[in-house]
Amino acid sequence: MPLNYSKWDQLEASHISPRHPNVDKKSLIRWKQRDIHEKREIRKQKIAHLEAQIACNKVLLPKISDIAKALADPNASVPPSKYWSNLIEQLEKNPSKDCPPGNNPEHIEQTYDGMLLNLLQRVTQDAKEKLKSLNLMESEKEERLGKELASEMANHVKQLGAEITKNEKELEEEKEEQKKKITTEDIHEGFETKYVPPKPEPAPVLHHKTFDEKAKGKKKVVEYETLNPSAVEKSAPSTSQAENDDDDDELPEMTPSLLEFSKINLGQYEKSFEFIQTHRDVYVPGASDALLVAAFEAQSQGKPKYAKKCIHQSLLLQYCEKLGPNGVGMFFKKMMAGDKRAEKVFSDDVESTYAHLVERVRISKEEVAQEAAGKEQIQLVPENPDITISFNVPDGPPPEDLRLEGPGTEDLDIEQVRQALQYRWEVFQTFSKDMQEALKSDSLDAVNKVLGNMEVDDAEAVVGALDNAGILNFAEGGIRDETGGASSSSGP
Numbered sequence: 001m002p003l004n005y006s007k008w009d010q011l012e013a014s015h016i017s018p019r020h021p022n023v024d025k026k027s028l029i030r031w032k033q034r035d036i037h038e039k040r041e042i043r044k045q046k047i048a049h050l051e052a053q054i055a056c057n058k059v060l061l062p063k064i065s066d067i068a069k070a071l072a073d074p075n076a077s078v079p080p081s082k083y084w085s086n087l088i089e090q091l092e093k094n095p096s097k098d099c100p101p102g103n104n105p106e107h108i109e110q111t112y113d114g115m116l117l118n119l120l121q122r123v124t125q126d127a128k129e130k131l132k133s134l135n136l137m138e139s140e141k142e143e144r145l146g147k148e149l150a151s152e153m154a155n156h157v158k159q160l161g162a163e164i165t166k167n168e169k170e171l172e173e174e175k176e177e178q179k180k181k182i183t184t185e186d187i188h189e190g191f192e193t194k195y196v197p198p199k200p201e202p203a204p205v206l207h208h209k210t211f212d213e214k215a216k217g218k219k220k221v222v223e224y225e226t227l228n229p230s231a232v233e234k235s236a237p238s239t240s241q242a243e244n245d246d247d248d249d250e251l252p253e254m255t256p257s258l259l260e261f262s263k264i265n266l267g268q269y270e271k272s273f274e275f276i277q278t279h280r281d282v283y284v285p286g287a288s289d290a291l292l293v294a295a296f297e298a299q300s301q302g303k304p305k306y307a308k309k310c311i312h313q314s315l316l317l318q319y320c321e322k323l324g325p326n327g328v329g330m331f332f333k334k335m336m337a338g339d340k341r342a343e344k345v346f347s348d349d350v351e352s353t354y355a356h357l358v359e360r361v362r363i364s365k366e367e368v369a370q371e372a373a374g375k376e377q378i379q380l381v382p383e384n385p386d387i388t389i390s391f392n393v394p395d396g397p398p399p400e401d402l403r404l405e406g407p408g409t410e411d412l413d414i415e416q417v418r419q420a421l422q423y424r425w426e427v428f429q430t431f432s433k434d435m436q437e438a439l440k441s442d443s444l445d446a447v448n449k450v451l452g453n454m455e456v457d458d459a460e461a462v463v464g465a466l467d468n469a470g471i472l473n474f475a476e477g478g479i480r481d482e483t484g485g486a487s488s489s490s491g492p
Contacts, residue, residue: 043178045333050171056100057164059112061157064119068157071150080146084124091117102323104345123152252290257281262291262310266350269335272316276328283328288317295354299361311354319346377452378459380444382474390473391447391466393439394425420470427469435462439471 067087071080078086095113097105108114127148136144254262257279264271276283291314298307320327334342382389398421404412428436438446451459466472 043174047171047174047178050167050174052100052102054164054167054171056112056115057160057167059100060115061160061164063112063116064153064160065157067120068150068153071146071153079142080149081142084120084146084149088117088120088124091120104349107345107348110341110345119156123149123156127152252286252293254290254294255281258287258290258294262294262306262313264309264313266309266312269332272313273328273332273336283317283320288314288321291317295357296361299357300365304358307357308350308354311357312350315346315349315353378454378456378463379448379451380463380472387474389444391439391442392424392471392473393442394421394428394471397425398422424469424471427465428471430465431462 070076070083076083091113095108095111095117097111098113099105099111103110105111109118127145130148131141131145134144258281261272261275261279261282264275291310295307295310295314298304298310316331320331323330335346380389398418402414402418402421404414404417428439431439432450434450435447438450451462454462463472
């Protein structure tokens with residue numbers, strides 16, 4: 001059987017170079033190697049681009065064809081112009097989120113409906129400009145507009161069909177050209193006696209227990225909200241496991257490599273890419289969550305710039321993970337190539353995530369403050385259920401013609417009573433408006449509510465003043481102030 005050596009004619013042998021008196025052999029080899037790799041990479045990118053474009057256009061073509069048929073249908077129940085306006089309104093108000101792989105469904109311009117809407121808006125503008133140049137009567141405009149729209153859409157159907165055919169032919173040629181060149185990626189050895197063990201995969205980011213602070217016999221637990229829950233669904237524990245771990249909540253820790261990675265400035269994609277390549281322990285499960293926790297802590301400590309850097313690097317890792325096994329290469333290739341649309345999608349995500357973080361930190365601080373305020377309060381509570389707490393609230397200073405009536409008042413000094421009532425009125429006037437209103441309502445709950453909103457020291461001072469002035473009453477009896485109403489009396 002004759003041997004076929006033709007395949008060696010197609011081998012890109014980057015180590016063979018002709019002798020040249022003015023070029024040294026090493027330089028020529030390096031140049032040849034670089035040229036081969038660059039052409040190979042350009043072809044790969046072009047093939048990927050053509051495949052994506054063909055797939056997208058094949059989704060859009062049936063949609064455009066249906067619209068063109070509806071506009072050209074002479075038996076349609078709805079006039080073409082009315083059908084057109086209804087269609088645009090539907091795409092604007094209730095668009096589908098279906099989109100090509102890798103696009104963001106939250107951005108309408110990246111969805112199929114968004115692309116279709118953009119085309120319809122351009123067709124509308126072109127058709128209306130044509131009508132202006134025809135100087136038609138008002139009664140003729142609507143019918144002519146429908147015809148122009150139908151004509152324009154029929155042209156777009158032809159153009160898009162031709163574009164798909166052209167791209168498919170070009171894709172086939174590129175793939176054939178790719179097959180002609182045998183690269184090291186296409187060579188597979190049958191048997192090999194040498195064995196090089198693969199490098200072990202780096203361990204995932206470690207977790208530490210939630211910080212518990214014990215103070216005055218009460219426990220304070222600081223909780224962190226996950227900013228991107230969809231990015232960590234795969235690593236979420238099962239329900240039963242979560243129930244068993246209620247008392248052992250954990251948060252991902254920042255490793256030395258992640259700490260260094262988090263300090264890279266926003267938009268420095270090349271530097272981030274190089275860092276990931278040289279530090280495999282950065283691209284591991286839990287790394288993006290650790291960066292989110294670090295961002296939360298930094299924002300809470302008044303370090304907004306560093307917090308945003310952590311958000312940026314966390315989302316960067318999440319995007320790579322979402323793009324699949326080759327996600328790192330795919331993501332950084334787009335970003336380093338200056339893809340404006342990809343950069344905008346990513347930067348918008350960073351800004352919106354950071355804005356959510358800022359709001360969450362603000363709410364968290366308020367919750368902590370409210371919790372701290374609720375830990376120690378001064379409240380009036382009767383020790384015995386049979387005792388009722390009431391309040392002797394003065395209506396004003398004692399009258400000049402103060403009279404003491406009733407049994408047991410014979411031995412009282414009227415001037416001492418006057419001084420006591422005057423003191424009670426003066427103390428009452430020192431209280432805040434809220435406290436005065438609460439005391440006048442004679443409601444224990446209302447008074448406790450005002451006390452609960454006060455600092456502990458201030459509340460203690462108010463309770464002391466209430467007691468000293470005789471306003472606070474734990475039982476019936478004593479001096480009851482009826483100035484401005486009836487007479488005053490005393491009891492045992």
